[in-house]
Amino acid sequence: MRWExxxxxxxxxxxxSGGGGGGGLGGRTIGIGTVVIALIGWGVFGINPLTTIGLLSGGGAPQVQQGPAQHPPQDDRQAAFVSTVLASTEDVWTQIFRQGGAQYQLPKLVLFRGTTPTxxxxxxxxxxxxxxxxxxxxYLDMDFFDTMSRxxxxxxxxxxxxxxxHEVGHHVQTLLGATGKVDAMRGRVSQRExxxxxxxxxLQADCYAGIWARHSQQAKNWLDQSDIESAINAAQQIGDDTLQRQQTGTVRPDAFTHGTSAQRVRWFSMGLKQGSVQACDTFSANSL
Known part of the structure; x- marks a missing residue:
């Protein structure tokens, strides 16, 4: 990926460097084993952290005051990579929203270690x-990138x-109203539903990630085939069925929250191929 x-x-x-970070919550530290268990138990990319936060912390979050927002140091290459990718999502979604007669509201991306108030x-x-x-x-702890690889x-x-x-895709869903509609159903339908x-x-957020990949490539020509393959492999590795099978040896479709490996690859590829928000309407799709 030619991002520099x-x-x-x-x-x-x-x-x-502080202001809400740390290695644990309530006196508990977080090791790599905890990270992997959490990823397998609740999925890799959470759309609504409330449930996960409650399970991890055992209750509501304390109110923590943050100091002034700090920018990453200029010599931090990994932070520069994250900032460059975020900038590309800003450019792509600003253009797509403008074409639809709307204004894209830019999200913030927070780098943290351990814990942070949200x-x-x-x-x-x-x-x-x-x-x-x-x-x-x-919110991103960049140690997760090592977890992805290792x-x-x-x-x-x-x-x-x-x-x-993918996470920016959830922001797009919030702006377009999809997140609010799904959250409004909590408590009104069964857990399975x-x-x-x-x-x-x-899966729609995966599709939106594919849209970004297509439009950013058209604008920058910064990808080759191996880059696309690495994203497809990532989508495949974090499917619910793959994670469940690795952890327990069995698969429970009724407990899926993010989709199977095949579904995640399919919808990312759909966005990559079609490049339109309309093509990512997972809620109207008869088959995922």
Missing amino acids: GNRESDNVEDRR ACGMGQSAMGPFYCPGDRKV QLGAPGEFARAYVIA QNALSVRLE
Whole structure:
């Protein structure tokens, strides 16, 4: 992925040096084993951190005051990569919204270590990357990139870019109203039905990540075939069925919240091929 030299976003907030970070919550530390268990148990990319946060912390999150937002240091190459990918999503979605007669509202991306306060509760590294609709921010502990390579079998820079684009996809869903509609169903349908809605929301975010990949490639020509393959491999490695099979040896479709490996690959590929929001209507699709 030829990303160096491209515009970097100013909407990256660096909390890694303090102000809500740390290695645990309530006196507990978080090791790599906890991260992997959390990823397998609740999925890799959470659309609504409230449930996961409650399970991890045992209750509501404390109110923590943040200091002034800090930008990443200029010599941090990994932060520069994240900022460059975020800038590309800004460019792509601004153009798509403009074509639809709307204005795209830019999200913030927060870099943190360990824990950090969010409008959705106390975020933790063990949750993996996530988007909080309450403050319209993407949260990322970049140690997760090592987890992708070493634990999940999903290496590659474009695989990491796919992760960011997926979370930005959840921001797009918030702006377009899909997230609110799904959240409004909580408590009104069974857990199984709620899981099914969650799958459709997650697959749509995968499709939106594919849209970004297509449009960013048209604008920058910064990818080759191996990059696309690394993103498809990442989507495959974090399917619910693959993660369940690795952890327990069995697959429980009624517990799926993010979709199977095949479904995640299919919808990312759909966005990549079609490049339109209309093609990503997972909620109207008879078959996922």
